[in-house]
Amino acid sequence: MLIVVPEGGLVDAAEFDHWYAAAYPRLVAQLTALVGDRAEAQDCVQEAFVRAWDRKPTLESVGEQDAWIRTTAYRLAVSRWRRLRRGRELTAQGLRAPRDPLADSETRLDLLDVLQRLPLDQRRVIVLHYFADRSVAQIAAEIGVPEGTVKSRLHRARAGLAGVSEGSLR
Amino acid sequence: MSDxxxxxxxxxxxxxxxxxxxxxEVRSIGRRRRVRRQIAMVCAATVVTVAAAFGGASLWNSPTPPAGPQPAVVPVWAERIADDPQVFRHAPGGSGLAGATATVEGTLAIAGxxxxxxxxxxxxxxxxxRVLVLPVGATWTTDGGGMASLGAEGASVLPLGTKITARFGISERTDRTFSDxxxxxxxxxALATPDAVVSAQPPSAAADTTTPASLDTIPLADGLEGAGDGSLDKPSRDLVGQVFEGLGDCLNRGT
Incomplete structure (x- = not known):
């Protein structure tokens, strides 16, 4: 049984450009929240878009284009981080070594810093839920875990964020 | 809504x-890459396919070189394969491979x-x-009996939803690479040899609501190049020469 994926695809240049211009800012925001570094996020999201155009059949078969970019950019960031880790000692909790809040010279913490202290799986569901406006069911499908797992991660993440005094956030 | x-x-x-x-500009970069990849695939995909059919698939599942005499000279075509990062995605070896082989029944799908x-x-x-590790460029077909084999010419495509029973080397949680x-x-x-496939049952037309996926367009290996303990690097020229030794004649005959 042979089934051939048609070449050429459904996305033409104009559609791609429109999608890129609209989606890039929000996807950079999402990946920045995930990895804690905007420049890194911009690099990875742009590279993901290059691959999206390069591999149009894959993009169309997946269907949810933003999710494809998000997943690919995330993998790129993880891959870069692993390469960096060989040369440097970085924390396994995130793509960037978080600062110790007690050692921080400022008493008011940025929410982005607080996010980086969450475990990666919890951070990911927070980003998908609040930054990408994905439902629990959609998050479960995107990251491949049961809905109950998504709910519990969301609950723990929110509890973790609430654990930081809201007065200390700026 | 809370604060x-x-x-x-x-x-x-x-x-x-x-x-x-x-x-x-983004499209321009992607277009140039596609052209380069197509040129490389023309040179190397046939070699990979034939080699896999003759047992070369063990290459990406073996952290140690196979026993046997070392070739004195690495063939030109072996160098070409080893130099092409689009052809091989070297599966992790060392601690990442448990070594045990089990018969696993599963359905082909895309997750994450x-x-x-x-x-x-x-x-x-x-x-x-479990992530299914296959080389980019591998081709699959299923015959009337539901058997699957690597190496047949044709579209490098297999339908999602195919039920596969095969003997796979299984890596459990020795590291988090693939889970992450x-x-x-x-x-x-990791598929060790083409013979590892016991059966492959394509999805029925009625039940198949998924989109077929091409192996060489699935982004399986995009994030894997630098993962793990460094064992994901492409195979050395020497290793390629060892594994594919003796297949040069077959390639020359175009079989």
Whole structure:
């Protein structure tokens, strides 16, 4: 049984450009929240878009284009981080070594810093839920875990964020 | 909406950033890459396919070189394969490979952007899907008896939803590489040889609502190049020469 994926695809240049211009800012925001570094996020999201155009059949078969970019950019960031880790000692909790809040010279913490202290799986569901406006069911499908797992991660993440005094956030 | 909800949504707005380059430039980069890849695939995909059919598939599943005499001279075509990062995605060896082989029954699926073998329900919700490690350029067909084989010419495509029973080397949680890169997966299932496939039952037309996927367009290996302990690097020229030794004549005959 042979089934051939048609070449050429459904996305033409104009559609791609429109999608890129609209989606890039929000996807950079999402990946920045995930990895804690905007420049890194911009690099990875742009590279993901290059691959999206390069591999149009894959993009169309997946269907949810933003999710494809998000997943690919995330993998790129993880891959870069692993390469960096060989040369440097970085924390396994995130793509960037978080600062110790007690050692921080400022008493008011940025929410982005607080996010980086969450475990990666919890951070990911927070980003998908609040930054990408994905439902629990959609998050479960995107990251491949049961809905109950998504709910519990969301609950723990929110509890973790609430654990930081809201007065200390700026 | 709580205060933390509001702050998270405000942060999402604050972190937005406009692109440095426009869509036309992004497309231009992607187009150039596609041309380069197509040229490379013409040179090497046939070699990979034939080699896999003759047992060369063990290459990416073997952390140690196979026993046997060392070739005095590495063939030119072996060098070409080893130099082409699009052809081989070297599966992790060393600590990442448990070594045990088990018969696994699963359904081909895509989860988190990865090609996975979705097994029957397990106790752990994360213990079921396993990333299916195949070389880019591998081709699959299924004959009337439901058997699958690597190496036939034709479209490098297999339908999602195919039920596969095969003997796979299974890596459990010796590291988190694949679990992190392919969320929801547990380790990976690496096909050792074409004979490892016991049966492959394509999905019925009525039940097949998924989109067929091409192996060489599934983003399985995008994030795997630098993962793990460094064992994901492409194979050395010497290793390629050892594994494919003796296949040069077959290639010359075009078989």
């Amino acid at each position: 933390i909800d509001t702050r998270l949504r405000e942060l999402a707005e604050r972190l937005r950033a406009d692109p440095d380059v426009d869509g036309a 952007g990865c090609l996975v073998l979705q097994g029957p329900p397990a106790e752990s919700p994360e213990g079921t899907p 890169l392919c969320p929801g997966s547990a380790g990976y299932a």
